[in-house]
Amino acid sequence: MHRLALLMLWVFVFTIPWQNSLSLEAVGTISQLLGIVAFLVAILRCVSSGHLRRPSGTLLLVGTFGMYALFSAGWSLDSNTTLVKALTIVELVAMFWLITEVVSDDRQICGLLCAYVAGSTISVMATFARFATGTANQDLRYTAAGFNPNDAALTLALAIPMACFLMVRKRSLWTKLLLLAYVIAAPVAIALSGSRTGVLACCAAFSMSTLGLRRIRWSRRLTLIAALGVCAWCLVAFVPETSWARISTISAQVDSGDLNQRTAIWAAGLKEFAAHPVLGVGEGAYLQISDRQLGEGFVAHNTFVSVLVELGMVGFLLFAAILQKTARDVAGLEGSDRLMWAAVAATWFVGVLAATWETQKATWLLIALISLAARANAHEFDLQLTEEEMTADYEFSN
Secondary structure, X not given: OHHHHHHHHHHHHXXXXXXXHOEEOOXXXXXXXXXHHHHHHHHHHHXXXXXXOOOOHHHXXXXXXXXXXXXXXXXXXXXXXXXXXXXXXXXXXXXXXXXHHHOOOHHHHHHHHHHHHHHHHHHHHHHHHHHHOOOOOOOOOOOOOOOOHHHHHHHHHHHHHHHHHHHHHOOOHHHHHHHHHHHHHHHHHHHHHOOHHHHHHHHHHHHHHHHHHHHXXXXXXXXXXXXXXXXXXXXXXXXXXXXXXXXXXXXXXXXXXXXXXXXXXXXXXXXXXXXXOOOOOOOOOHHHHHHHHHOOOOOOOOHHHHHHHHHHHHHHHHHHHHHHHHHHHHHOOOHHHHHHHHHHHHHHHHHHOOOOOOOOHHHHHHHHHHHHHHHHHOOOOOOOOOHHHHHHHHHHHO
């Protein structure tokens, strides 16, 4: 049962980067269906083994945040939307528990990192396929089907430091080559999306990842530098002028202070926050605020503003506590683990400054894996695996 739980979790994580490309009418996205299956298998595993891991401090904070979001339906400006969004957060809490319950060592964490990078590779290939066939959205931006360009770009950017880390950890030459191919291809797919936020997140990913170059051999450094050269050539050769024209407006948007209408959207939300500072307007109610003040419904386009306005100071402080605990967990890691997770965290932070990601699976996946990495580093796991389960762990990690 432990082997099956690990397998289902791996498949679930694998689908997260391309989940919107395959939707099922009765269930939702493919990852939602697989998440339900993985959760049920984990429950059966706990029942059959008679073991339930002691919850971490991060899990307790995440659970409290999810319950508060659900309760916000009681005072929301749009209770129906709040109930739907809050139930999504409750699902994410269940996902968080699933990951922290099933995974128990560093090798399994690496296995899930491989799953995320592999899933991101599928999304990159889907982006290239749509570009090759000329299938763009309204403003000539290319992404995998079903994705908002900014969300797609940030999803891919997060996998870049993971791939760099795994290239050092993995021994198989073919695995290293596939990871290297992702490091080359992902920036091209991000540029094709025309996402300015994605480009900045990609720059953060590479900037932080290069800090680990001094820890590896010169031969590997030269390989990565050559890969960056190939990536630069691909960017020049294949990314169309329409994408570059949009990306090149980053400086102009910052200078104008408009940020593609985001400052007006934030101002509308903060104006409403002044009227509901403690409890907020309710999870998901930002759309109603912006529709009333701006004439069109917008999400916050900033995770921190979104949480502050929708859940008030109470929800914001809970969210801040989760992030503060996560930052402490990263700081407590050692060597390449700390560098990799710091790079992933920096990439996420840059991306969510212009994206609403508190209800995205990738956000809570990363927080869960960082929490697990910290517990593994401190040897805190109290679940004693049977010989059969230890064998399953070894097979999964390999």
